[in-house]
Amino acid sequence: MMRLNVGLIGVGRLGRVYARDLSSRIAHTRLVAVADTNENLAREVAAEFDVPRSYGAPAKLIEDAGVDAVVIVSPTHTHRDLVVAALKAKKPTFCEKPPALSLAEAMEMANAEKQTGTFFQMGFMRRFDPGYASAKRQVEEGRIGRPVVFKATSRDPFPPSLAYADPKSSGGIFIDMGIHDFDLARWFMGDVARVQAVGAVLAFPELATVGDRDNVIATLTFADGRLGVVDLTRNGFYGYDISTDLLGTEGTIRVGYIRETPVLLMTKNSVAHDTVPYFMERFERAYTLQLENFAENVLKGRKAPVTIQDGVEALRVAVAATRACDTGQRVEVSSIVT
Amino acid sequence: MMRLNVGLIGVGRLGRVYARDLSSRIAHTRLVAVADTNENLAREVAAEFDVPRSYGAPAKLIEDAGVDAVVIVSPTHTHRDLVVAALKAKKPTFCEKPPALSLAEAMEMANAEKQTGTFFQMGFMRRFDPGYASAKRQVEEGRIGRPVVFKATSRDPFPPSLAYADPKSSGGIFIDMGIHDFDLARWFMGDVARVQAVGAVLAFPELATVGDRDNVIATLTFADGRLGVVDLTRNGFYGYDISTDLLGTEGTIRVGYIRETPVLLMTKNSVAHDTVPYFMERFERAYTLQLENFAENVLKGRKAPVTIQDGVEALRVAVAATRACDTGQRVEVSSIVT
């Protein structure tokens, strides 16, 4: 099979995993360049994965004639400029979620995609998780009739750093963490019309200093009147726990597990198992499959299964939920335009 | 041990179980009389459980000098009159949930209790379920630190009859079904300050004809700012499923199971177990323990662990949720006064 020569921008924690996948786990990609504003890190990761070229300036990578496609895993606030540049350079582009911190920026990305006609794929890895993919397939096969209620829970086992949590860099919990659930909501149920939300700082008082919350709950009313609820917490101390229920007119599908190794410790009046430490243990395979899918789509000229519009709309719901939480009022998602 | 001579009003489906428990499962009660406006049914149940006296008129049972205490399991709209009469007759009284269909009626019951000083115990059987009781104990022992988020889900495997679902007789899904979850919320977390809610008819269109909903979701903000969410559905087709999560500052407690017999059927690429058919299979023991507790409280002169005020307040939250759902607005629970 032909291989896609990929350039990777951003090689922090998650970027390193992408580097590993693109260089060795995916049969039809070749990682030919990495870029990071931390040039030493770029050089180090290039050495680790036998990547021919490394850059301190992402723009250089985008210009690199040997780079057929660009994968962007840099900090969220850089997404807009990098995506727009890559699309203008006619390089098929993949960008990690969330698309941007503001809807305005995300819409600029969408415009660039439209104007350039360049391939763009949004990164929502849960759609590639074998569990969620199987659930989607089963729903489409009619195994639960028509899904009418969507319920999603995301629990982190510890809070982010204050620097990270700062809504100025993360967008706040609804955008940073909830966007995955809002994307799932749209994937399974379609567009969201209205949200209500509550939230508070209940476990980590320090989060209040940067204006983030550690526990939030949002109810969703879909465009066709169906219902949903998303709850997020940073104090899932026991482990990383992502679970989703779809209630249908003939059955229910539940996706979720919280067990890492197949070991039960059975002692006096107790049977215990361990938990999933964090998102990489839960979604490692999804990340790989997502990049594999991106490469195949580009190589075979397929349409992107997750579009910039998906990114824009999930972000719009997240911004609406943030506003609903701030004001205590129900918010029409369509009213969110920036 | 001394035995409490109990009179039972209402011997429909649930009342019959109460009759069985009071006559044979509880060491310190003796069922001496049953009453039902369906006098034949009263006679029949009396015969089945060797109950000495049966009445068509509940008032007769209340007056019966041989009846030391009254247990009321009649339709909700009759609760107010029967409870007030029993309390005025100075008979210690137990009344099945919900206290009444309107807050005004419930408050009349609370007044009667206050004025007569007669013992009254509200029926919220989940508090006596070994699972919920153990969870409560573990929370009090500090096993999860301070609980900060309360999540409860109740799923019925099928819808009620239209006659039953009619909000005029059931109060609607928030009152009929949700009151259990609102009571649990208060039991674990204290008073609720505000609610938001969404709801719709999504699985059983016929429910719209009587004005009820089949799926609703309410978010709760407790008086001290902690958070909660309750979701209810009538289309839990797979089985009866009641589950509750308490997220604390050091751990989480989950109560809930959906498996009836300990049998796994393992066939080609599938491992399956059965489910809990309905509430009696799930809470049979809780009902018995609740009546046992009532009898002990009366015999030993203890205070009621579940009061009419608990009934009033859970109902107030349910009414607030109904109103929030009707209006799409956040509702202050304290604003509900009738």
Next chain:
Amino acid sequence: MMRLNVGLIGVGRLGRVYARDLSSRIAHTRLVAVADTNENLAREVAAEFDVPRSYGAPAKLIEDAGVDAVVIVSPTHTHRDLVVAALKAKKPTFCEKPPALSLAEAMEMANAEKQTGTFFQMGFMRRFDPGYASAKRQVEEGRIGRPVVFKATSRDPFPPSLAYADPKSSGGIFIDMGIHDFDLARWFMGDVARVQAVGAVLAFPELATVGDRDNVIATLTFADGRLGVVDLTRNGFYGYDISTDLLGTEGTIRVGYIRETPVLLMTKNSVAHDTVPYFMERFERAYTLQLENFAENVLKGRKAPVTIQDGVEALRVAVAATRACDTGQRVEVSSIVT
């Protein structure tokens, strides 16, 4: 419905539960007499459950003209004499497992049943457990094709007292504990032709002083060549754990659970639930259903679903396993005649 007037012999720990069931949980029995060689205990239990008559001498109970049927829960070494006496008195009789400590005694009981033609039902309560009953039904419906391998595990959470464990009174672990599994084996698979076994004292050295073992494993070859394995342990410290697998030609059925309450405690890297404390928590319902079945069989003139021959044959396998374990040799079950 007509009620069966039952006399109960033996009111120790298990007998007391039988007294409760016969007096109050089973609609069609009336407990009219109890007997125990500890006459005070008999009197006490009679008082507790409003039983009209109590005896110190079991023979008196058997003679009692008001006693229509006899239920025997006395120590195993007394079974033979009591059962024979009851059968000769033409009283339909139920006897708790094991039938006797020696095969010779058990066969005397079988002879008495044959000669008197009196109804006799053997007590193997697992057959009445909703889980095992459902498994049996599903096997008969062909859900797993033809079952070809039987696997059973029984774990006690603590060892018996030395007095109890003494093979002179209990028969040893294969007879005392294993007989349930051997009966299940026969119920699901038919007669056992050969056994091999190993066993040792591994956790409770004191058991060696009375000649019992705390861990044993027996392999079974059924008469038609199908296979089985039974393992028993006294050191199931975590809780009482009974589980059975049936491997068929199209699927597998597993019966077994080890969880008591529906509570999960989720703390740092651990999700834990409790366990089933002991046999009564696991099989309470099975005991009740078993007595209910006995009463119905007698009242309706049905055949006993569990016969003295079932008791004899399960005991024969247990004795064969004991001998195989003692000698290290494979033992033909048919070679066991005393």
Next chain:
Amino acid sequence: MMRLNVGLIGVGRLGRVYARDLSSRIAHTRLVAVADTNENLAREVAAEFDVPRSYGAPAKLIEDAGVDAVVIVSPTHTHRDLVVAALKAKKPTFCEKPPALSLAEAMEMANAEKQTGTFFQMGFMRRFDPGYASAKRQVEEGRIGRPVVFKATSRDPFPPSLAYADPKSSGGIFIDMGIHDFDLARWFMGDVARVQAVGAVLAFPELATVGDRDNVIATLTFADGRLGVVDLTRNGFYGYDISTDLLGTEGTIRVGYIRETPVLLMTKNSVAHDTVPYFMERFERAYTLQLENFAENVLKGRKAPVTIQDGVEALRVAVAATRACDTGQRVEVSSIVT
């Protein structure tokens, strides 16, 4: 880090996975040559994984001066010759289980290792599974006290081909399939002194034509008197199921799961999940970790954690079990010398 230049012999189904791991998943190996008697296949796999050299003759690979270490995944009957040749060539060698089809051959391999002093590591991948590794660690930490009973179950979801099942090529079910469990037994509990076994053809009559069995059960008595039981089946139709219980003097550890994706399908009175399809889905990570460990051991001059002696002894137990099953007699493991 320095990289180990590895040559891989055998690129059938499992060998291909080894090729992928050695070429891309393991940071410190470089796959420099592959050999297979099917030379075209060798060439094809070399192309797929960018391997510089491919050979039709394994001897050529062993001689290849650029090959620092040899990994052997060829059919079992070729192991002896290849291992001996590789060891004589002073190439550190890894060989997939079982070591050989006869004990005599395995002992020749052991002799070659002794005489040449070359590093050799036996492939028993379960020891590298995160689940089994965690269980081992917890046992060593004393979490269950002293383990006294070992129970292992292995279930294949379908039978092998007749060609494969033929004991002349596979060694029969105890050797082919059971050797993993016998190795686990020795790893957790030490040497096995005696075995008893039963077995039969119960689900796949065609297996009788080649002299294999589809269901077997072996009891183990360890050298110090502790006990074990291993049961194997080819008719685990529902899925691949490997589970192990260790009963200790203070608790029990269970390793095993049968669920592949985190999806529950909940329909009328049923909750179902999928199963693990086959061994690669269950042990993929263990295979990778095992090769990673081999490479590290060679590079850092560490001793092999799994030795040819482990292979010899596990095989000895498997042969003993086969003999016990054939004869119906208890077999002393030490009596097996060829």
